[in-house]
Amino acid sequence: MDLVLQLLFTGIGIGAVYALVALGFVLIFRATNVVNFAQGEFSMVAAYIMVVCAVDLALPYWLSFIIALAGMAVVGLVFNLGVYYPLRHRTYLPVIIATIGASILMANGVLALYGPQPQVLPGWFETPGIQLGPVYLDSQYLLIIAVTVVLVIFNYWFFEHTMLGKKLQATSQDKEMASLLGISVSTMIMITFIYSAVLGGLAGLLVAPLLFVSIQMGSTIALKAFAATIIGGFGDVAGAIIGGLALGIIETFGAAYISVPYKDGFAFLVLVLFLVFRPQGIFGERVAEKA
Amino acid sequence: MSSTDQIQPVAALPRPKPLLLRHAPYFIAAAALVFLAASMRFDGYILNILMQATTFAIAVFGLSVVLGLCGQINLAQAAFFGFGAYAVGLGTTDYQLNYWICLFGGCIMALVAGAVLGLSTLRLGGHYLAMVTISFQQIVTLVMINAIWLTKGPDGVSRIGRPSLFTSSQSYLAFCVAVLAIVGYMVWHLPDTRLGRAMRAVRDNELAAGVNGIDVFRTKVTAFAISAVLGGLGGGLFAGGFAYISPDQFSFAESIVFLTMSLLGGVASPIGSAIGTGLLILIPEWLRFLKSVPGLYLAIYGLSVILIIRFMPDGIWGFVTAAYDRIRARKPAPAIGIPLVLKPAATGGDMVLEVTGLSKHFGGLKAVDQVDIAVHRGGVHALIGPNGSGKTTTLNVLSGLYEATAGKVLLDGTDVTTMPPHLRTAAGLGRTFQNIRLFRSMTALENVVIGAERPGNTMVGRGDATALTERALAALTFVGLGPRANELITSFSYGHQRLIEIARALAANPTLLLLDEPAAGLNSSEKLELHELLKRIAAQGLTILIIDHDMTLVSEAAQHITVLNFGRRIADGESMAVLRHPDVVSAYLGTD
Numbered sequence: 001m002d003l004v005l006q007l008l009f010t011g012i013g014i015g016a017v018y019a020l021v022a023l024g025f026v027l028i029f030r031a032t033n034v035v036n037f038a039q040g041e042f043s044m045v046a047a048y049i050m051v052v053c054a055v056d057l058a059l060p061y062w063l064s065f066i067i068a069l070a071g072m073a074v075v076g077l078v079f080n081l082g083v084y085y086p087l088r089h090r091t092y093l094p095v096i097i098a099t100i101g102a103s104i105l106m107a108n109g110v111l112a113l114y115g116p117q118p119q120v121l122p123g124w125f126e127t128p129g130i131q132l133g134p135v136y137l138d139s140q141y142l143l144i145i146a147v148t149v150v151l152v153i154f155n156y157w158f159f160e161h162t163m164l165g166k167k168l169q170a171t172s173q174d175k176e177m178a179s180l181l182g183i184s185v186s187t188m189i190m191i192t193f194i195y196s197a198v199l200g201g202l203a204g205l206l207v208a209p210l211l212f213v214s215i216q217m218g219s220t221i222a223l224k225a226f227a228a229t230i231i232g233g234f235g236d237v238a239g240a241i242i243g244g245l246a247l248g249i250i251e252t253f254g255a256a257y258i259s260v261p262y263k264d265g266f267a268f269l270v271l272v273l274f275l276v277f278r279p280q281g282i283f284g285e286r287v288a289e290k291a
Numbered sequence: 292m293s294s295t296d297q298i299q300p301v302a303a304l305p306r307p308k309p310l311l312l313r314h315a316p317y318f319i320a321a322a323a324l325v326f327l328a329a330s331m332r333f334d335g336y337i338l339n340i341l342m343q344a345t346t347f348a349i350a351v352f353g354l355s356v357v358l359g360l361c362g363q364i365n366l367a368q369a370a371f372f373g374f375g376a377y378a379v380g381l382g383t384t385d386y387q388l389n390y391w392i393c394l395f396g397g398c399i400m401a402l403v404a405g406a407v408l409g410l411s412t413l414r415l416g417g418h419y420l421a422m423v424t425i426s427f428q429q430i431v432t433l434v435m436i437n438a439i440w441l442t443k444g445p446d447g448v449s450r451i452g453r454p455s456l457f458t459s460s461q462s463y464l465a466f467c468v469a470v471l472a473i474v475g476y477m478v479w480h481l482p483d484t485r486l487g488r489a490m491r492a493v494r495d496n497e498l499a500a501g502v503n504g505i506d507v508f509r510t511k512v513t514a515f516a517i518s519a520v521l522g523g524l525g526g527g528l529f530a531g532g533f534a535y536i537s538p539d540q541f542s543f544a545e546s547i548v549f550l551t552m553s554l555l556g557g558v559a560s561p562i563g564s565a566i567g568t569g570l571l572i573l574i575p576e577w578l579r580f581l582k583s584v585p586g587l588y589l590a591i592y593g594l595s596v597i598l599i600i601r602f603m604p605d606g607i608w609g610f611v612t613a614a615y616d617r618i619r620a621r622k623p624a625p626a627i628g629i630p631l632v633l634k635p636a637a638t639g640g641d642m643v644l645e646v647t648g649l650s651k652h653f654g655g656l657k658a659v660d661q662v663d664i665a666v667h668r669g670g671v672h673a674l675i676g677p678n679g680s681g682k683t684t685t686l687n688v689l690s691g692l693y694e695a696t697a698g699k700v701l702l703d704g705t706d707v708t709t710m711p712p713h714l715r716t717a718a719g720l721g722r723t724f725q726n727i728r729l730f731r732s733m734t735a736l737e738n739v740v741i742g743a744e745r746p747g748n749t750m751v752g753r754g755d756a757t758a759l760t761e762r763a764l765a766a767l768t769f770v771g772l773g774p775r776a777n778e779l780i781t782s783f784s785y786g787h788q789r790l791i792e793i794a795r796a797l798a799a800n801p802t803l804l805l806l807d808e809p810a811a812g813l814n815s816s817e818k819l820e821l822h823e824l825l826k827r828i829a830a831q832g833l834t835i836l837i838i839d840h841d842m843t844l845v846s847e848a849a850q851h852i853t854v855l856n857f858g859r860r861i862a863d864g865e866s867m868a869v870l871r872h873p874d875v876v877s878a879y880l881g882t883d
Contacts, residue, residue: 087601097596104592112586116585234418261433272411
């Protein structure tokens with residue numbers, strides 16, 4: 001029982017990271033109808049910026065954190081202008097191929113600049129964690145969970161109660177109508193890319209101290225986050241969060257009870273099961289194309 | 292129509308020479324290449340490059356089928372390549388099996404894996420396929436590295452055997468080139484076959500493909516499976532050629548390399564695939580110094596993908612052919628003396644279409660509610676109603692694009708209520724769309740040929756190429772566009788595109804023709820032409836169910852009218868009586 005509680009805690013912590021990246025996926029998908037296959041690389045790039053600032057340059061942790069997030073805002077902007085914007089009038093296929101190209105470019109660009117050696121990033125807190133009854137609460141996991149909760153609340157407030165959030169929603173629901181109402185659609189999409197890149201970056205910064213910072217971390221996280229969006233229901237914000245948490249828990253228990261080397265395979269297995277038996281996910285509903 | 296009169300009409304198209312004879316130059320060139328590969332003296336380095344290019348090109352041909360022809364993405368081609376390579380590698384070493392059995396087994400494994408992956412994912416949108424193929428690729432890599440008992444893990448497999456017939460590297464290369472030539476021929480010829488046309492139709496417009504009798508899902512799965520098999524075949528040959536394989540040769544990065552090769556050369560054609568493969572094997576060899584910085588070389592690949600997609604979406608070969616197409620004048624289609632014959636099947640009774648209690652609910656919204664429609668054989672029946680009354684929804688349920696919530700649909704005596712669109716088309720249903728849905732990368736003729744290819748079309752004999760072309764030309768001539776048959780869809784005006792869509796439906800010789808607002812967006816002279824065309828169609832005994840807002844057209848063309856409002860039938864009967872019906876008048880004009 002103690003082990004179960006411990007695994008549950010770990011699973012929720014890892015799941016929260018997937019949920020953040022999945023949220024970035026969903027926001028871009030809703031705004032542009034395109035799946036951004038470079039979403040995971042946002043996490044990886046942010047983690048490397050953090051390593052450069054906090055470890056190599058020995059800047060204060062909080063400052064490095066801010067620099068990394070600001071850097072991600074720039075990456076999101078450049079990504080929007082360089083990858084999405086020129087292709088916005090084409091069908092989804094060229095756009096996803098371009099985002100795959102961007103993902104390869106980012107991963108290998110970082111590899112070329114920084115080399116293949118995985119890096120270690122310390123956690124935010126000096127204290128490793130606290131013992132609560134039978135469960136050991138690692139401080140980094142606690143931080144991840146807390147940040148995710150705050151972000152989910154912020155996200156809700158932002159989209160439901162601010163003018164900018166409502167404009168973003170209007171853009172994702174009907175671009176033509178939004179532009180007729182005087183909303184600048186391309187600005188809204190740009191904001192979405194920036195916000196998603198920062199979210200992805202934040203997930204990367206939070207998870208980096210738990211893993212090695214490596215070139216592969218982006219694609220692994222993206223794969224899990226995508227599976228999370230399908231489990232939750234494609235394009236659904238609540239679905240992405242629930243899906244991410246569910247996947248984190250499944251994976252942690254799978255690794256503990258079934259197999260460690262194939263830990264990354266469970267996401268795929270769950271993904272396929274959902275695709276076959278419930279492709280619309282837990283919350284989502286597929287909308288048929290209108291003839 | 293005056294241009295048709297100037298060309299001497301021919302009664303029938305001349306039979307073309309047998310295919311193998313027309314393509315003889317290709318085979319002679321291929322034989323010469325095989326001979327060169329077998330006889331020239333290469334040093335080991337050149338031999339390796341040629342071996343790699345040949346085997347990779349076969350895998351890239353697979354992408355040209357699935358991505359280029361069918362528009363479906365496959366990001367796991369390296370995994371399928373690995374299936375073939377490991378089957379040959381492990382089979383000829385650990386299990387001491389015959390090379391041919393291993394190669395065949397590898398192809399079958401790739402086929403099965405591809406089909407299973409396709410069957411589970413291809414009903415969903417393209418994003419799912421992209422992510423699922425990436426996941427599959429990752430899993431295969433995980434297994435190759437971790438299942439040491441099976442795959443020998445990261446050390447890889449060495450001392451892989453070759454067939455006894457081709458033990459020397461040079462003769463094995465010649466064998467690979469021969470395989471490449473045969474596969475290349477098939478991929479090159481594929482677009483002109485029934486399957487290839489179906490793939491292109493699915494790529495251009497899935498909905499239109501379905502209502503033209505194409506089984507969209509099966510076509511996609513077939514394309515995906517072909518791609519996987521070619522991946523496996525290329526991999527099997529690769530393993531024999533290099534005698535050593537390891538997991539990193541079949542990683543996701545390699546899948547991206549295959550994708551880049553395909554995009555760079557031009558995804559739509561095997562010639563493009565060959566060019567892309569050749570370039571992306573040679574260029575890194577020239578730029579070897581790039582490989583000294585890990586990642587740099589793949590980073591450049593990633594950047595190239597973005598740039599190619601943006602600036603050269605059809606690749607090098609697409610660029611060349613587009614330039615060639617601009618200077619080459621399109622041949623006008625031969626005028627054809629055969630008139631279009633519509634011989635609608637008549638197996639049922641007096642009614643061609645009997646709809647009873649049809650409902651379609653979207654959540655709480657009753658878009659169509661308990662509607663009955665009976666369409667008499669040989670007549671023109673109109674379905675009218677104000678905007679949002681459920682007309683197009685009804686048509687979409689009738690053609691199978693939406694599943695009916697309740698009710699029954701009998702087409703010529705056959706219950707089609709639960710059939711998917713392509714089976715309804717096979718059963719004799721034809722339709723056009725309110726927002727025109729043509730296959731936009733094809734010519735008018737090719738569009739109409741796909742219509743003529745409807746399963747169960749009795750007017751095209753055994754369905755050979757000449758009969759299909761004759762039928763399609765006759766249909767295009769019937770709507771007045773015969774001489775422009777060889778032009779691309781994009782060069783036609785909106786009104787003419789509508790006519791092509793009608794011709795596509797007519798070529799299929801349907802039992803019932805559904806026209807969804809054919810007059811929408813037409814000017815007054817085009818409307819007159821449309822009216823005249825409807826008369827000529829009806830004169831041949833084809834039953835028409837038409838939706839339109841143009842009351843002049845509807846009242847003049849239709850003998851029978853059904854009126855919908857808020858998803859319910861509010862009137863039904865002989866035209867003039869229905870149009871004077873007080874409920875209909877109030878639905879259109881409002882009440883005091």
